[in-house]
Amino acid sequence: MSIIRNAIRSSFSLRASDPVISRNSLPFLQESRKCLSTVGEQPPSSPSPPPPGGSPAEEVKKPASEGWKLYGKFSGFSKHTLRSDVMNILEGCNVTSHDLKFSYMRGGNLNPAGVYVQFPSRSSYDSAMRAIAKKGRLYRLERATQSQWDPIVPYEGKVVALHGLPPNAIIEDIDRFLSGCLYHPGSIQFLTIQGLGSPKRVALVRFTSQTQAMNAYITKNRNFLLNQRITLQVLQ
Amino acid sequence: MSSHLFLRSRISLLRTLKPNHHIRTISGTPSLYQDPQLATDHESTTLPPNPATGSPLYQENWRSPIPNSPSFSQSLVPMGFLNQAPAARIRALSETLDMISLLNMFADWTASQRWSDMKQLFEFWVRSLDKNGKPNKPDVNLYNHYLRANLMMGAAPSDMLDLVAMMDDFSVAPNTASYNLVLKAMHQAKETEVAEKLLNSCVAKGRTDTLVSIIERCKSLDRNKSLCPSWILCTYMAEVATQEDNSKLAFYAFEFMYNWINRGEMARPSVLLSVDEGLVVSALATAARTCNPTLIDGSWMILKRSLRGKKAANPAAYVAKINAYASLGNLQKAFVALNEFENAYKDAEKEVKEEMLSPFTSLYPLVVACSKKGFETLDEVYFQLETLSKGDTPYKSVAALNCIVLGCANTWDLDRAYQTFDAISASFGLTPNIDSYNALIYAFGKVKKTPEATRVYSHLVGEGVKPDARTFSLLVDAHLINRDPESALTVIDDMIKAGFEPSKETLKKLRRRCIRELDNENDDKVESLAKKFQIRMGSENRRNMLFNMDYSRKLLLRKEGDSENISSHFFWDQRHDTTRNPKLIEEREGNTKMGGRNDEVGGDKEKEKEKEEEQDDMSVHSPCKALPSSASSLSKEQSQVELELTFLEALEIYPPVKLRGNYMVSCFLPMASRDTSPLCSLWSDGVSRQKFSADEVLQLLDRFYNIEMLKSDDEEIDILNHEEDFTLPPSYFDKEEQ
Numbered sequence: 001m002s003i004i005r006n007a008i009r010s011s012f013s014l015r016a017s018d019p020v021i022s023r024n025s026l027p028f029l030q031e032s033r034k035c036l037s038t039v040g041e042q043p044p045s046s047p048s049p050p051p052p053g054g055s056p057a058e059e060v061k062k063p064a065s066e067g068w069k070l071y072g073k074f075s076g077f078s079k080h081t082l083r084s085d086v087m088n089i090l091e092g093c094n095v096t097s098h099d100l101k102f103s104y105m106r107g108g109n110l111n112p113a114g115v116y117v118q119f120p121s122r123s124s125y126d127s128a129m130r131a132i133a134k135k136g137r138l139y140r141l142e143r144a145t146q147s148q149w150d151p152i153v154p155y156e157g158k159v160v161a162l163h164g165l166p167p168n169a170i171i172e173d174i175d176r177f178l179s180g181c182l183y184h185p186g187s188i189q190f191l192t193i194q195g196l197g198s199p200k201r202v203a204l205v206r207f208t209s210q211t212q213a214m215n216a217y218i219t220k221n222r223n224f225l226l227n228q229r230i231t232l233q234v235l236q
Numbered sequence: 237m238s239s240h241l242f243l244r245s246r247i248s249l250l251r252t253l254k255p256n257h258h259i260r261t262i263s264g265t266p267s268l269y270q271d272p273q274l275a276t277d278h279e280s281t282t283l284p285p286n287p288a289t290g291s292p293l294y295q296e297n298w299r300s301p302i303p304n305s306p307s308f309s310q311s312l313v314p315m316g317f318l319n320q321a322p323a324a325r326i327r328a329l330s331e332t333l334d335m336i337s338l339l340n341m342f343a344d345w346t347a348s349q350r351w352s353d354m355k356q357l358f359e360f361w362v363r364s365l366d367k368n369g370k371p372n373k374p375d376v377n378l379y380n381h382y383l384r385a386n387l388m389m390g391a392a393p394s395d396m397l398d399l400v401a402m403m404d405d406f407s408v409a410p411n412t413a414s415y416n417l418v419l420k421a422m423h424q425a426k427e428t429e430v431a432e433k434l435l436n437s438c439v440a441k442g443r444t445d446t447l448v449s450i451i452e453r454c455k456s457l458d459r460n461k462s463l464c465p466s467w468i469l470c471t472y473m474a475e476v477a478t479q480e481d482n483s484k485l486a487f488y489a490f491e492f493m494y495n496w497i498n499r500g501e502m503a504r505p506s507v508l509l510s511v512d513e514g515l516v517v518s519a520l521a522t523a524a525r526t527c528n529p530t531l532i533d534g535s536w537m538i539l540k541r542s543l544r545g546k547k548a549a550n551p552a553a554y555v556a557k558i559n560a561y562a563s564l565g566n567l568q569k570a571f572v573a574l575n576e577f578e579n580a581y582k583d584a585e586k587e588v589k590e591e592m593l594s595p596f597t598s599l600y601p602l603v604v605a606c607s608k609k610g611f612e613t614l615d616e617v618y619f620q621l622e623t624l625s626k627g628d629t630p631y632k633s634v635a636a637l638n639c640i641v642l643g644c645a646n647t648w649d650l651d652r653a654y655q656t657f658d659a660i661s662a663s664f665g666l667t668p669n670i671d672s673y674n675a676l677i678y679a680f681g682k683v684k685k686t687p688e689a690t691r692v693y694s695h696l697v698g699e700g701v702k703p704d705a706r707t708f709s710l711l712v713d714a715h716l717i718n719r720d721p722e723s724a725l726t727v728i729d730d731m732i733k734a735g736f737e738p739s740k741e742t743l744k745k746l747r748r749r750c751i752r753e754l755d756n757e758n759d760d761k762v763e764s765l766a767k768k769f770q771i772r773m774g775s776e777n778r779r780n781m782l783f784n785m786d787y788s789r790k791l792l793l794r795k796e797g798d799s800e801n802i803s804s805h806f807f808w809d810q811r812h813d814t815t816r817n818p819k820l821i822e823e824r825e826g827n828t829k830m831g832g833r834n835d836e837v838g839g840d841k842e843k844e845k846e847k848e849e850e851q852d853d854m855s856v857h858s859p860c861k862a863l864p865s866s867a868s869s870l871s872k873e874q875s876q877v878e879l880e881l882t883f884l885e886a887l888e889i890y891p892p893v894k895l896r897g898n899y900m901v902s903c904f905l906p907m908a909s910r911d912t913s914p915l916c917s918l919w920s921d922g923v924s925r926q927k928f929s930a931d932e933v934l935q936l937l938d939r940f941y942n943i944e945m946l947k948s949d950d951e952e953i954d955i956l957n958h959e960e961d962f963t964l965p966p967s968y969f970d971k972e973e974q
Contacts, residue, residue, distance in 0.1 A: 078475060080514035084550050088510060088543075136500065136507045138467065172774055175740075182597060185740035185771050211591050214552035215598055218521050218559055222481065231479070234514075 070125045071149045074115040076139035083157055083236045086115055089135060093127040094120055101152040102236040106193055110161055110202065110233060116149050117141075155235040157210040160217060162203040163231040165190075174203055177225045181216040183207040204235070292405040293363055293371035326353060330360035334367070335378060342381040354385040362406070376408050383417045393421040447473070447485055467496050467509060478518040483528035486519045490531075490538045497541055510542040513550045520556035524563040524601075532560045548580040555598045562605035567617060570602055575631055593635040594671055595642045596706060607643035611652060614643050618656060625664050632664050638671045645679035653679035670696070674706050681714025686723075689714040705736040712742050721749045721758045728765065740771045747773060883936055 074086065083097055099118040104110045119125045132139050162174065174188050187206035192199050207213040213234050221232040288294045333341065338361060345354050358374070358381070366372050374382070383399055391399070396418045400410050465473070470492045477486035493511055500507035516539045523531035536557060539549055554577035561570035574593075581589055595603050606617050618640050624631040637660050644653035657676045660668045673696040680689035693711055696703065708731035715724035724746055728738050743766050750759035766773050 078471065078512065078515070080475065080478075080518050081512050082514040082517075082550060082552075085510075085512045085514060088513075088547075091546075134508055136467070136509045138509075171772075172777075180597075180600070209591065211551060211588075212597060214517070215555060218517065218524075218552065218556045219601065221518075221521055222525060 069146070070119040070122060071144040071146055072117045072119060072125060072128065072141050073144040073148070074117055074139055074141055075113070077112050077115060079109070079111055079233055081112065081115075081236070082234075086117075089131055089139065090117070090128055091131065093131060094124045095128070100236075101149065101154045103152050104235065109163060110193065110235070112236075116144055116152060118149060157234060157236050158207050158213050159235040160205050160207060160213050161233045161235055162205065162225075163200070163233060164228055165201040165203055165230065166226045166228045167201065169201070169203070169226060173225055174205065177223065177230065178205065178216060178220065181207065181220065182209075182212045183216070290373040290407045291362065291371035292402075298365070298371055323356070326357045327360050330357055330364045330372075333361065335372070335375065339378055339381070342378070346381065346384070349388070351385040351388040354381060355389065358382040358385070374406055374408065376403075376411050376414065379403055379406070379408055380411075380413045380417065383414060387417050387421055391421065393418065396421045464495065465492055467493065470496070471511075471515070474515055474519065478515070478522045481522050481526055483519075483522055483526040483531040486522055487528075487531045487534045490519065490534045494538050494541060497538075508544075511538050513539065513542075513553055517550070517552050517556045520553065520560050524556070524560040527564050529564055529566070532557065532564075551577070551581065551592050554580070555592070558599065559601045562601040565605060565608065567602075567605060567613075568620075570605065571617075571621075571633075571636060574599070574602070574633065574636060578633060578635060590669060590671065593638075595635070595638045595675065596671065599635065599639055603639045603642045603646065606639055607647050610647055611644075611649055614640055614647070614649070614652060618659075622659075622663065632666055634660060634666050634669055634672065637664065637666070638669070638675055641672060641675040642678065645675055645682060648682055650679050650683050650685070668701075670701055670704055670707065673701060674704075674710055677707065677710045677714065681710060681717055684717050686714045686718040686720070703734065705731070705739070708734070708736060709739060709742050712738075712746065716745055716749050719749065719753065721746060721753060721755055724749070725758055725761055737769050738765060738771075740773060743771060744773050744776075748776060880936070880939070884940070887940075 074089075077086070083100055083102075086100055087095070087097060095117060099120075101116045101118075103113045103116060105113045117128070119128065128141055132141055162177075171188050175185075184206045187204075189204050191202045191204060193202055194200075205216075207216060217232045217234050220230075222229055224230070286294070291298075329341075338357070341357075342354055345351075358378070361372050362374060364372055383396065386399060387396065400414055400418055403410050403414070470489045474486050474489035474493070477483070477489060490511070493509075497509045497511075500509045516535050519531060519535040523529070523535065536553075539553060543549060554573060557573045558570050558577070561567075561573060578593065581592060584592070592598055605613075607614055621631070621633070621636055621640070637656060641653050641656045644650075644656060653676060657668060657672055660666050660672055673692060677689045677692050680686075680692060689711060693703065693707065696707075708727055711727045712724045712731075715721070715727060728742070728746070731738060743762055747759060747762045747766075750756075750762060765771075
């Protein structure tokens with residue numbers, strides 16, 4: 001029990017002292033505090049711990065055209081988390097890769113705000129809760145609605161974000177930076193996100209497949225573009 | 237209430253003293269308590285910050301002639317006759333010593349373990365002024381002596397941490413020794429929580445190198461028991477480490493996480509902790525960039541531990557591992573990793589497997605590593621694979637052989653590429669796949685053997701192998717290298733019929749070749765293809781800077797001594813490159829000089845024209861002939877410039893290498909008699925319709941080439957001008973008579 005508590009002890013002072021982390025993951029921090037406080041009150045040996053945060057057990061059934069589905073929001077992931085990592089956690093929950101949608105925060109460094117999951121049944125949802133408990137309660141799963149699920153456009157692991165672009169970078173520069181990679185030529189688009197202090201330019205590029213996106217991440221991350229080091233992030 | 241009155245009276249006083257300031261009205265509600273403030277005048281500029289930094293003494297009255305040291309000062313009542321004398325001596329020393337002499341003194345006192353004197357002297361010294369009247373500022377070494385003195389006097393770890401934090405006041409960054417002293421205090425006091433707090437602060441401040449040294453110190457002191465950061469902290473450490481390319485810190489983080497996984501499984505009930513595969517991929521990429529084999533092994537170990545043998549690792553993890561070993565140059569381990577990758581995904585779909593094991597994308601770092609020393613490395617790898625294929629557990633891999641074929645193609649070694657391709661089926665008993673054929677097409681095309689490349693394509697189609705988009709792209713490249721845009725367009729049509737789309741890069745290459753060949757019809761086809769597939773090809777600014785030149789019509793007037801020289805500069809074509817810094821462009825226009833240019837009056841005529849044919853059929857040439865400076869009018873100069881420009885463009889089509897002897901003259905000779913040139917329509921565009929004599933043409937040619945090499949002999953001219961009927965040699969008639 002003490003080992004479990006030590007393992008899931010979050011370093012609040014660490015997160016609070018780092019302004020990037022604290023500002024961008026503040027909702028996560030608050031949620032994790034709630035989660036930990038709830039866990040501390042419950043014995044770890046309970047077979048089916050109640051949902052965290054004391055969320056009311058609402059009626060789940062939502063009539064849909066193809067049968068009702070349950071939606072949940074998974075939080076506690078980092079920008080390095082892949083779809084396969086979430087699938088590993090949800091092993092045995094009858095969830096496929098198409099049932100996952102990553103949502104990213106617009107501010108900061110496009111850190112993941114959460115992963116929305118579409119569960120085919122209530123038992124699948126409960127299985128996910130048990131899986132979280134079994135794997136260290138490092139993540140939080142809370143209920144979500146279809147209205148939160150539908151608008152999210154999945155990147156499917158094929159889109160790569162280029163951080164650290166200089167202000168005068170153009171599409172030709174991105175093409176030269178990504179030479180040798182297989183991506184859709186017209187998919188390069190520039191975004192301006194509000195980070196700490198000055199706004200930052202980010203380029204999003206869609207690759208032909210997840211494999212090509214990861215190849216680009218492995219080979220091109222932290223290369224130089226117009227004398228500035230570029231950081232790549234694969235959006236799931 | 238009295239404080240309110242006091243503050244209000246103070247405000248009114250300030251108002252009288254500084255009537256220009258706008259004072260905000262304060263609410264009269266007695267229940268509200270506000271600190272009255274003077275509103276700043278937003279229009280006025282604030283002063284720059286205080287430049288005096290590096291000592292906390294600046295925050296106090298450091299200019300007072302009376303030494304003010306309340307915290308360190310001795311009591312007015314002497315504590316004892318014996319204590320007073322040393323304190324006064326130490327105070328006197330603090331006012332006379334500089335930093336270097338103080339360091340030397342501390343070194344002596346360390347040997348004699350005079351810790352209290354060291355502490356006292358340091359505290360007096362930092363509150364004293366140096367010979368320039370500025371407060372004494374210690375460096376990190378001096379401060380470390382102070383820390384050591386405190387440690388030896390039994391300071392608590394928390395006090396030590398406070399002292400380290402105070403180093404910021406002196407603008408001194410703590411180094412490894414500083415933290416070592418703190419850790420020693422922690423070790424003595426067995427305070428592991430304080431150690432973790434220290435780790436937190438280091439990670440938060442991004443001091444990854446210091447963090448590494450702290451962890452190493454902890455490990456050496458406590459044998460990994462006292463220091464064990466939380467799982468989340470370890471994850472964060474690993475993320476920061478991969479972000480900053482600190483492979484040691486990443487390894488340590490993974491080591492801690494490995495311990496947590498073990499402990500979690502031993503707990504009751506067990507906790508199955510796992511590390512994110514994405515984090516492992518990132519760490520493997522860091523290991524590749526930093527060439528750290530330890531991190532590769534550590535990352536793979538924790539990945540395997542996390543997966544617990546239940547499923548195969550993500551393909552990206554394998555690719556990252558191969559990439560890491562390839563960057564290290566450890567080809568043996570790279571191919572072992574490739575073998576593991578193939579075994580893990582042997583049941584995957586064929587197309588997915590081919591994409592994962594493509595030597596052009598996923599395994600390209602391995603291809604580059606195989607051809608590091610050219611054919612030596614390639615042969616070594618090939619023979620190793622041949623040996624392994626004949627072992628007890630034969631290792632036969634098409635993907636590995638494809639890497640060698642492509643490596644040979646990259647080094648223009650067609651013979652080796654063909655032999656390796658042939659060996660796939662002959663020696664190894666395997667079936668070449670589409671990547672094998674693609675690599676062979678690439679090898680043929682690169683050395684301009686376009687018919688052979690086309691035959692390979694026909695062969696693979698005949699064998700039932702389905703070509704992919706890369707096959708067609710490589711065929712297009714082969715035709716472009718052969719300067720045949722017509723055939724390249726035919727291949728693109730076949731490509732579209734096969735259901736593939738041409739890439740932007742392919743269309744750009746094709747467009748460039750069409751422009752070089754002045755093939756407007758095919759150029760239009762390329763443009764229509766780009767529009768059809770909604771591909772923005774953009775411009776060719778950078779390539780054009782090497783190839784195109786526009787003789788600028790700007791003339792630079794420059795005085796040299798008593799004479800005025802009118803010189804013209806040849807500039808790069810700047811018309812399209814307006815996205816960069818315009819100032820830089822203006823400077824370039826003013827300063828750029830082409831090679832071999834002579835600015836002097838009547839400069840020497842130099843022959844330095846070079847023409848290089850690059851692989852993508854780009855030609856580079858730079859005329860280096862200086863125009864003779866003259867005081868002629870601007871229009872004459874301009875027409876001369878235009879004439880030379882047109883002449884060079886024509887020579888691009890008919891390069892002098894192909895025009896030998898009098899053929900050169902004969903091409904241009906009709907210009908002497910006709911208004912239009914037989915060469916191309918360019919001659920009649922932009923050039924005034926005037927008749928040129930042969931000598932004028934040769935003179936123009938002489939400006940750019942060594943005319944002696946092209947000059948026709950009189951005999952050749954006579955031969956050319958005289959048309960002779962064919963006659964049998966006299967010896968023939970002699971034989972008949974006989």
